[in-house]
Amino acid sequence: MILGGSMAQRCKIEDPSGFILFPLVVHSFDLVVSSIGILSIRGTRNGGTKAAIEDPMAILQKGYSVTIVLAVITFGLSTRWLLYTEQAPSAWLNFALCGLVGIITAYLFVWITKYYTDYKHEPVRSLALSSSTGHGTNIIAGISLGLESTALPVLVISVAIISAFWLGRTSGLVDETGKPTGGLFGTAVATMGMLSTAAYVLTMDMFGPIADNAGGIVEMSQQPESVREITDLLDAVGNTTKATTKGFAIGSAALASFLLFSAYMDEVASFAQLPFKEVDIAIPEIFVGGLLGSMLIFLFSAWACAAVGRTAQEVVNEVRRQFIERPGIMEYKEKPDYGRCVSIVASASLREMIKPGALAIISPIAIGFLFRLLGQATGQQLLGAKVVASMLMFATVSGILMALFLNTAGGAWDNAKKYIETGALGGKGSDCHKAAITGDTVGDPFKDTAGPSLHVLIKMLATITLVMAPVFL
Amino acid sequence: MILGGSMAQRCKIEDPSGFILFPLVVHSFDLVVSSIGILSIRGTRNGGTKAAIEDPMAILQKGYSVTIVLAVITFGLSTRWLLYTEQAPSAWLNFALCGLVGIITAYLFVWITKYYTDYKHEPVRSLALSSSTGHGTNIIAGISLGLESTALPVLVISVAIISAFWLGRTSGLVDETGKPTGGLFGTAVATMGMLSTAAYVLTMDMFGPIADNAGGIVEMSQQPESVREITDLLDAVGNTTKATTKGFAIGSAALASFLLFSAYMDEVASFAQLPFKEVDIAIPEIFVGGLLGSMLIFLFSAWACAAVGRTAQEVVNEVRRQFIERPGIMEYKEKPDYGRCVSIVASASLREMIKPGALAIISPIAIGFLFRLLGQATGQQLLGAKVVASMLMFATVSGILMALFLNTAGGAWDNAKKYIETGALGGKGSDCHKAAITGDTVGDPFKDTAGPSLHVLIKMLATITLVMAPVFL
Numbered sequence: 001m002i003l004g005g006s007m008a009q010r011c012k013i014e015d016p017s018g019f020i021l022f023p024l025v026v027h028s029f030d031l032v033v034s035s036i037g038i039l040s041i042r043g044t045r046n047g048g049t050k051a052a053i054e055d056p057m058a059i060l061q062k063g064y065s066v067t068i069v070l071a072v073i074t075f076g077l078s079t080r081w082l083l084y085t086e087q088a089p090s091a092w093l094n095f096a097l098c099g100l101v102g103i104i105t106a107y108l109f110v111w112i113t114k115y116y117t118d119y120k121h122e123p124v125r126s127l128a129l130s131s132s133t134g135h136g137t138n139i140i141a142g143i144s145l146g147l148e149s150t151a152l153p154v155l156v157i158s159v160a161i162i163s164a165f166w167l168g169r170t171s172g173l174v175d176e177t178g179k180p181t182g183g184l185f186g187t188a189v190a191t192m193g194m195l196s197t198a199a200y201v202l203t204m205d206m207f208g209p210i211a212d213n214a215g216g217i218v219e220m221s222q223q224p225e226s227v228r229e230i231t232d233l234l235d236a237v238g239n240t241t242k243a244t245t246k247g248f249a250i251g252s253a254a255l256a257s258f259l260l261f262s263a264y265m266d267e268v269a270s271f272a273q274l275p276f277k278e279v280d281i282a283i284p285e286i287f288v289g290g291l292l293g294s295m296l297i298f299l300f301s302a303w304a305c306a307a308v309g310r311t312a313q314e315v316v317n318e319v320r321r322q323f324i325e326r327p328g329i330m331e332y333k334e335k336p337d338y339g340r341c342v343s344i345v346a347s348a349s350l351r352e353m354i355k356p357g358a359l360a361i362i363s364p365i366a367i368g369f370l371f372r373l374l375g376q377a378t379g380q381q382l383l384g385a386k387v388v389a390s391m392l393m394f395a396t397v398s399g400i401l402m403a404l405f406l407n408t409a410g411g412a413w414d415n416a417k418k419y420i421e422t423g424a425l426g427g428k429g430s431d432c433h434k435a436a437i438t439g440d441t442v443g444d445p446f447k448d449t450a451g452p453s454l455h456v457l458i459k460m461l462a463t464i465t466l467v468m469a470p471v472f473l
Numbered sequence: 474m475i476l477g478g479s480m481a482q483r484c485k486i487e488d489p490s491g492f493i494l495f496p497l498v499v500h501s502f503d504l505v506v507s508s509i510g511i512l513s514i515r516g517t518r519n520g521g522t523k524a525a526i527e528d529p530m531a532i533l534q535k536g537y538s539v540t541i542v543l544a545v546i547t548f549g550l551s552t553r554w555l556l557y558t559e560q561a562p563s564a565w566l567n568f569a570l571c572g573l574v575g576i577i578t579a580y581l582f583v584w585i586t587k588y589y590t591d592y593k594h595e596p597v598r599s600l601a602l603s604s605s606t607g608h609g610t611n612i613i614a615g616i617s618l619g620l621e622s623t624a625l626p627v628l629v630i631s632v633a634i635i636s637a638f639w640l641g642r643t644s645g646l647v648d649e650t651g652k653p654t655g656g657l658f659g660t661a662v663a664t665m666g667m668l669s670t671a672a673y674v675l676t677m678d679m680f681g682p683i684a685d686n687a688g689g690i691v692e693m694s695q696q697p698e699s700v701r702e703i704t705d706l707l708d709a710v711g712n713t714t715k716a717t718t719k720g721f722a723i724g725s726a727a728l729a730s731f732l733l734f735s736a737y738m739d740e741v742a743s744f745a746q747l748p749f750k751e752v753d754i755a756i757p758e759i760f761v762g763g764l765l766g767s768m769l770i771f772l773f774s775a776w777a778c779a780a781v782g783r784t785a786q787e788v789v790n791e792v793r794r795q796f797i798e799r800p801g802i803m804e805y806k807e808k809p810d811y812g813r814c815v816s817i818v819a820s821a822s823l824r825e826m827i828k829p830g831a832l833a834i835i836s837p838i839a840i841g842f843l844f845r846l847l848g849q850a851t852g853q854q855l856l857g858a859k860v861v862a863s864m865l866m867f868a869t870v871s872g873i874l875m876a877l878f879l880n881t882a883g884g885a886w887d888n889a890k891k892y893i894e895t896g897a898l899g900g901k902g903s904d905c906h907k908a909a910i911t912g913d914t915v916g917d918p919f920k921d922t923a924g925p926s927l928h929v930l931i932k933m934l935a936t937i938t939l940v941m942a943p944v945f946l
Contacts, residue, residue, distance in 0.1 A: 441609025
C-alpha cells in the first residue's frame with residue numbers, strides 16, 4: 001500500500017487510490033476464491049461403505065486448481081480495475097502478468113515440495129529404501145535429499161524476481177525525470193499474486209496438525225487397526241501439505257525480501273540525507289557483513305536444533321526413569337506420570353529459545369553500530385548501514401536455502417517412515433522401520449523448530465534493521 | 474607475486490623485486506621453520522617401558538608452537554628485508570603486522586577446530602552423551618555442533634580480512650593519483666602469514682590417515698587389544714588434526730578469496746575497457762546471481778553426500794549377500810570376496826563425481842552467458858560479468874560455512890565414537906556405541922567427501938570464472 005502510494009505520487013498519477021487499495025482488494029478476493037476452492041472439496045466415498053480410500057492429496061490438489069483458476073481471473077480483473085492509468089495505458093497488463101508470475105511461482109513451489117516429500121514420488125521412495133541398509137544411510141540420504149531440494153525453488157524464485165522486476169520496469173510508468181520506476185512495484189504485485197491463494201494454502205497447512213492429532217487420539221484410545229490406517233494416510237498427506245506451506249511461506253518471503261531491502265535503503269537515505277543506492281560487496285567491510293549474516297543463519301539453526309536435542313534427551317531419560325521405577329507402565333497396569341514430561345518440554349520451549357532470540361535481536365544492532373564506528377574512524381560514509389544491508393541480504397539468501405533444506409528433509413523423513421508403515425520394505429517393527437524412525441526423529445527439529453523459526457528470523461532481522469536504522473548512521 | 478609486482482609498478486617503486494619475490498621467500502622460510510618444528514617433536518616415553526602414554530595432541534601442539542614462534546620472527550625479518558621502500562618507510566611494519574594477523578588467524582583456526590573435535594573438550598563429550606539416548610539425538614547433536622562451529626571461525630576471518638585490508642591501506646603506499654593502494658596487498662600478505670606454517674600443518678594432516686591406516690592394519694592382523702588401544706588414541710588425534718587442516722585450508726581460502734575477486738574484476742575491466750569496481754547486490758539480477766551461487770553450494774553438497782550414501786548402500790547389500798551365501802565368513806573359516814566391494818567403491822568414486830563436477834564447470838559459464846544476453850537485451854553494461862562476480866562471492870561465503878559445518882561435524886562424530894570406545898558411557902558394543910557408529914557413518918561423507926570437495930569447488934569456481942571471463946562480456 002505504502003509502496004503503491006509513493007510510486008503513484010512519484011509518477012504524478014491523478015487518483016492514486018487504486019494503487020493504494022490494490023493489496024487490500026487482492027486479499028479480499030483471496031478470501032472469496034479460497035472459500036470457493038475449499039467448498040469444491042468433496043470426497044466421493046460414502047461414509048458407510050468399505051470402498052477403496054480416495055487419495056486425499058488428489059482431492060486437496062483439485063481444490064487448489066479451482067482456487068488458482070479463479071485467482072488468475074480475479075487478479076486480472078482487479079489490476080484492470082485499480083491499476084489502469086492514463087499515463088501508461090498498458091501498465092495494468094504488465095502488472096497482471098506480474099501477478100501471474102506470482103501465482104505460477106506459488107503453484108510450482110507447492111508442486112516441487114510435493115514431489116520431494118510425498119511418498120508417491122521417487123525421492124521419498126529411495127529415502128525409504130536407504131533405510132533398509134541402516135540408520136546411517138537413511139540420515140545421509142535424507143540430508144542430501146533436503147540439500148538437493150533447494151535447487152528448483154531457487155531457480156523458480158530467481159526467474160520470478162527477475163521477470164516481475166522487468167515487467168514492472170517496462171510497464172511504462174515513469175517518474176518526473178522520465179526514468180522507469182515500476183520495477184519494485186512489479187515484484188510487490190508478484191508477491192500479491194503469490195499470496196492471492198494464501199487462504200487456501202493455509203487451509204492445507206491446518207489439515208496437517210489436525211490429521212496428526214487425530215492419529216494420536218486414535219492410537220491412545222486403542223481403536224482398531226483399520227482406523228489407524230486411515231489416519232496414517234491422512235497424516236502422510238498432512239506432512240506434505242505442511243512442508244508445502246512452509247515452502248510457500250519461504251517463497252513469498254524471498255519474493256518480498258527486495259521490498260524490505262529497498263524500504264530499509266530508502267529509510268536510511270532519508271534519515272541521513274545522503275544517497276544510498278548500492279550495496280557493493282567488493283568492499284571488504286561489506287563483504288564481511290555478508291559473511292556474518294550467513295553465519296547468523298547457521299548459528300541460529302544450530303541453537304534451535306540443539307535446544308530440541310537437549311530437551312529430547314531429558315524426556316528420554318525421564319521416560320527411562322519412570323519405566324525402571326514403575327515397570328507396570330509397559331503392561332498398561334500403571335499410569336505413567338505424564339505431567340513431568342509435559343513440564344520438561346514446556347519449560348524447555350521457553351528457556352531454550354532465549355539464546356537464539358537474543359542472537360537475532362542483538363547481532364544486527366551490534367554489527368551495525370560497530371561498523372558505524374569503524375566507518376567514522378576510516379572516513380567511509382554510511383558504512384554501518386551498508387554493512388547491515390549486506391548482512392540482511394546474505395542472511396536472507398542463506399536463510400531461504402537453509403529453511404528449504406530443513407523443511408523438506410524433515411517432511412521427507414517423516415513420510416519415508418509413513419511409507420514403510422504402509423507395509424513396504426518390511427513394514428512396522430522391521431530394522432528398516434527403526435532406521436526410518438531415526439530419520440523422523442532428526443527431521444522433527446528440522447521441520448518443526450529450526451525451519452519455521454528461520455522464516456521468522458529473516459523477517460525479524462528485516463524489521464529490526466528497519467526500526468534501528470538510525471543507530472547505524 | 475603478480476599482485477606485488479603490479480602494485481610496485483603502480484606506486485613507482487624503483488626496485489620491485491622485493492615485492493615480487495616476497496611470497497617465494499616466505500614459502501622457503503616456511504619449509505625451514507616447519508622442519509625445525511617437526512624435529513622438535515620428541516616423545517618422552519622410552520620404547521620398552523610401560524609408562525603412561527603421553528598425549529600425542531600435546532606433543533603435536535608443542536611442535537606447532539615452536540613453528541609459530543619461528544615463523545613470526547622470520548616473517549618480520551623478511552618483510553623488513555624485502556618490503557622496505559623509501560616512499561613509505563614504515564610500510565614494511567604494517568605488512569609485518571598483516572603477516573602476524575595471518576599467523577594468529579591460523580593459530581585460532583587450529584585451536585577452534587581442536588576445541589570442537591577433540592574429545593577432551595565439552596562439545597564432543599556432550600555429543601557422546603547424546604548418543605546414550607539413541608541414534609536420533611546423536612545425529613541432532615552432531616548437526617547442531619557442526620552448524621555452531623562455523624561461528625567462531627567466521628568471526629576470526631572477518632576480523633582478519635578487515636584488519637589486514639586496513640593495515641595495508643594505511644601502509645603509506647600511494648598510486649600516482651595519491652590514493653592509498655596497499656589494501657589488497659595487505660590481505661595477500663596476511664594470507665602468506667597464514668601459509669607461513671603450512672608445511673607443519675600439512676604434517677599434522679598426514680598424521681591422521683597414517684594413524685588411521687595403522688589402526689586398520691593392527692585390527693586386520695589381529696594384534697592384542699593393547700596395541701589397538703594405542704592406535705585408537707593416535708587415530709582420535711588424527712581425526713582432530715585432519716579436521717584442523719581442513720579448517721586451516723578453508724580459512725586461507727576465505728582470506729585469499731578477495732584476491733581472486735579482484736583479479737577477476739581487474740581482468741574483466743581490462744578486457745571490456747570499462748570500469749568494473751562494484752558488485753551492487755541491490756540490483757535484482759545481481760542479487761539473483763548470489764542466490765544461485767549459494768544454491769550451487771547446497772546442490773553440490775547434496776550430490777556429493779548422495780554419491781557416498783548410494784555407494785554405501787551398494788556395499789552393505791554386497792556384504793549382506795556374501796554373508797548369506799557363505800556363512801563361514803563370520804567365523805573366519807572362509808575368505809570374503811574383497812574384490813567385489815573394492816570394485817563397487819572404485820567405479821562409484823569415478824562415476825558418481827561426474828554430475829557434481831559438471832555442475833561446477835557448467836553453471837558459472839551458463840549463468841554468465843545467460844545474464845550477458847539479458848544485459849544486452851535490457852541495456853545493462855557488464856551484467857553477465859557482475860552476476861558471475863556476485864555468484865562467486867555468495868558461493869564463497871556459503872561454501873566456507875558449509876565446509877566448516879561438514880568438516881567439524883564429521884570429525885566430532887568420529888571422535889565421539891572414539892571417546893565411547895575408550896570405555897566411557899558403556900564402551901564398545903553398548904547401545905550408546907551403536908548410536909555413535911551411526912553418527913560416524915553420517916560424518917564420513919561429510920568430512921571426507923563433501924567438505925573437502927567444497928574447498929575444491931570454491932577454488933574451481935574462481936578459476937573458471939577467471940578463465941572464462943571473456944564469455945560474460
